[in-house]
Amino acid sequence: MDSTPNPSPLLAEVAAAIFAALPSEAGLTAEDVVEMLEAPPKPDMGDFAFPCFRLAKALRKAPPKIAADIAAALPAASIVESGQLAGPYLNVRVNLGKAAALVLPNLASGSTELAVTRDEKVMVEYSQPNTHKAFHVGHLRNVCLGDALVRLLRADGYEVVAANYLGDVGAHIAKCLWWFLDHLDEAGRQPPDRARGEWLGEVYATASNQLTSWQEAAKGGDADAAAKLAAAKVRTTEILQKLESGEPTITAVWEKTRQWSLAEFDEIYDWCGVVFDRVFYESEVGEPGLAIVAEYLEKGVFVESEGAIGCINEEVKHMPFFMLRKRDGTGLYSTKDLALARLKFEEYAIDRSIYVVDVRQSDHFAHVFLTLHKMGFAQADLCEHVPYEMVELPSGPMAARTGTVILFSELRERMVGHLTENYLAKYRGDWPDEEIETTARQLALGAIKYGMLNRDVNQKIIFDMEAWMAVEGDTGPFVQYSAARTASILRKAAAKGLTLSEATIANAETVAASLDQPEERALVLRIAELRGAVHQAAKTFRPNVMCTYLLELAKSINRFSNSKQCHVLSSEGDLLQARLLLVTAARAAIEWGLARVGIEAPARM
Template sequence: MEKTLPEIIEAGVKAAITDLYQADGSSQEITLQSTRREFEGEFTVVTFPLTRLARKKPDEIAEELGAYLKEKVAEIADYNVIKGFLNLVIADDYWRDFLLEAPIKEGYGSSPANGESVVVEFSSPNTNKPLHLGHVRNILLGWSSAQMLSAAGYDVKKVQIINDRGIAICKSMLAWQRFGEGATPESTGTKPDHFVGDYYVLFEQKFQAEYKAWQETAEGQEVFAKLGKEKQTPEAFFKGYAKKYFNDYSELGAAAKNMLLQWEAGDAETRALWEKMNGWVYEGFEETYQKLGVSFDKLYYESNTYVLGKDMVELGLEKGVFQKREDGSVFADLTDAKLSEKTLMRADGTSIYITQDLGTARLRYDDFGAKRMIYTVADEQNHHFATLFELLKRLEEPYANGLYHLSYGMVDLPSGRMKSREGTVVDADDLMKEVIHEARLMSQERAATSELSQEEQDEIIRQIGMSALKFHIIKVGPQKRMTFDPKESVDMQGQTGPYVQNAYVRTRAVWRKAGNPDVSLAKNYTGLAPAERELVNQLYAFPGLVKTAAESYDPSLVAMFCYDLAKSLHKFWHDHSILSAESPEAIAFRLQLCKAVGNTLQKGMGLLGIEVPERM
């Protein structure tokens, strides 16, 4: 394998240290970084760590190293020194040959298979409502991380665990059973997951009406008189008492809990209703996933996995890492890891949520043999996953050191937060419709696709709208809370998907206009302009950027790379002629440069699940 530029420079600096300062350069750590844009050069050697060894000032060391490298290393054409920093200028020949060899080829940016498997979990919705904006961020982060890991050489398995049981699901089932009058998604013309979600909202509305009426009864007034704090208003008291009311007094609450008990007991009628309504939801989910362009290698269902993990609790007792209380419940004392004491099994022998997660982790390891597992879950579950990972380490599971919680901040809208039970959540389907609508309005101001059929125009508008949605969300670092603004996302200027897409479109348009050009003369091009050098340098960084983004599980790095590359292309397009360049060699080189930029933008945006149209 050929050495990279950083490897070549590092070897040259070590040789210079040996020759110039009679020291062992091979053992010296070299600090190398990208040159700041305001200075000439592509790579910068930091000389300050070498002052003790060379017994000279940083500026002197930089001058001596620069002269040595310019003479001895063919790839280095020149250098300059800025306050002890040695900025190295890479030879035009190297950049030209690199451009004509690597980035114009398909697959540039991907690494060879490394033989390691990774499981990436994302989405993992409840089956009582459709996917919403929060799920969209989860899905895009998980999908992009999976694509980046695959490009970095890993064998990636994309999975989700569907939360298809529990009291929330029973609320939707009970509401349909009592108030649905036999309606179906087909009979109402409603998308199936939205249909079920409407009954989840209806249950909450009926419950709130029941609760409000109960507050006026003698029983409700007696509870307030007995438990209300001094000077507390009835409104304030009952606002915080809803959960207690649901569990102890509510007829609807009792019915929903009884339905859950019937489900757990395997009641045939309850199970049939559950399968029917979940089937509706799965149908709706699949339609949404297809619109988002995502898929999974395996689906896990909580109804199958909730019994897992008990054998691992028993193993923990045998190993002495878990303890049993007098009442028979099992717990783990994690206070020495700065976590809390965690119950793993109730006194009646039933498991809790984290017990299921223990079992599911092992099941995935058995399924795929992956020693790395990524959980894409919102940051409100940070403590849960810290606890889960610590438990698995104490059980000495073979994959325990390869677990990672891809934690992310919540998504707000300009109008504020969303609440599922109140029906104020922005559904993923509605969101996609809105951004595509905004893209259509934007496209009406441009006539570039007027000669295409309506079907072709609609497809381009879809691609622009989905790019706007995905890029606007992915460009924000996962840990940051964010606000999504549909109108801002489709702006053709700034850090948006359509802005990057337009750069790709330009690279394709110039090739269409060129016809069938002879680009063989590109190999004879000399005297690269600064803008050309900058573009080639950015292209050179792409494979390493993909690896860094994959290992840090941060798709925003790829998004911002694509934006920066698009920005450089737009500036180059504005400042330099391509088909009217000063020589046939320049025309050929710039066409190949456009091709390489287009290929890399297509690859980079593809890692984010974003399509790039040929025209827009």
């Protein structure tokens, strides 16, 4: 699991050549050599660098001497064309034809799979929005991250179950329904035709704001506000109890309104290209959770404290008591998490259970897993929380209550509108309207997903819509642009009757030997890093690793596309075929790579 299960064939070949030149006393395996290979600081120094520091002890020689000895012993006629000494480093240059033959044909012939299977099933739980609340950009980071992890893990050989966990019960629902039923008239209860979930979110925000302002006024001695607050609390508690007992009238309202939110979530996920295999609902784990609490209280694993029931986890020093049942006998988020954790393993026989939830809940999940462990739940150690930092606006943290949020619908409209007007409008009449629409969506999504993912998970993101809409530099649309150019070259070539032949794929080494430009060499080497990048991103749960790679790949493609010396259409013979092979593989690599982080590559833009 730690080493790359299926390293790039190029890397393996280079390592094999160096390994063959290594004295046996070095004590290294060929796999060790793969791990040690790195890229020299400048491309003109070589294609791969092999640092010899670590061998000094075993060989009892100075690193530069070791590098020289290896260079002298390199096997002839291997992938390694020449070795160049640079102090303690041995820099090697590979034979470009051989290298190209190792990395390009598979991609060019449509085989983009990494051909790894691990016989390990992983569940990734993410998104977890609450019904009756608005969906905003803050929620989007989680969706982008979770979806990317699902795709990356699948590419890295795991069987993945993508799971969502919807918050369809709880105090926020009671507040929302309280306002909906008691403060809106018949007409006011009619939702709009579209964006009903957001509309419901406004109802909730109104209720929440009213309660907060009454609370503050009451603190200031306002008796009227205090009375209203008390009445509201009685009413929301009543609503909550009626919901829990399944009282028909309230339950019908809950089901109807809940459906409005659910329908909107479906539309959002659809637009984002996100698919879940299983959706859990809080409403299905409430009772099982309370049953667990009763069972383990009985067994003496859980204890009572100030009327509440919980588990003592000394490991969490600042707050060892993990509450699982309130004084009034009702459960909490934590209660349901115990039942949900168990349900996941029972239902899917998974080997690992991953929770993508923001970093503020790190303590919560530490408690959940410790508690499961104390319950004797065998799979407790197979659960893992993947935390990530929050998204804020330039004006500060987002808060639905104060209205300082960017709702999903607004984000979508503004980005699609901006991209259409500024970049795609010129194609009107030339392209089908439908393609312009689709492309705008792909680019908006590329900007959003790349922006959300191209940052380490423990870095806060300041979401500045203006900045994100400027699609230059380190952005999704930049990467998409380079992909579109490869497609464009292939399109133009095909129009001239120039196509990649089967013979080229079969004879790649000979044909590709005609490649001789530095941009071509750099592109081949960059494409060879694709597998490693996917594996690294999946292993560490950090899609930003993949974004960094994609940016480098895009730059390599642009340099190639921009170079007069690498012109494809005006090439002939083997060189033409070699370049068609390179462009076809580059297109496949960037398209597939983008897809690993949930981004589509338009054919033109």
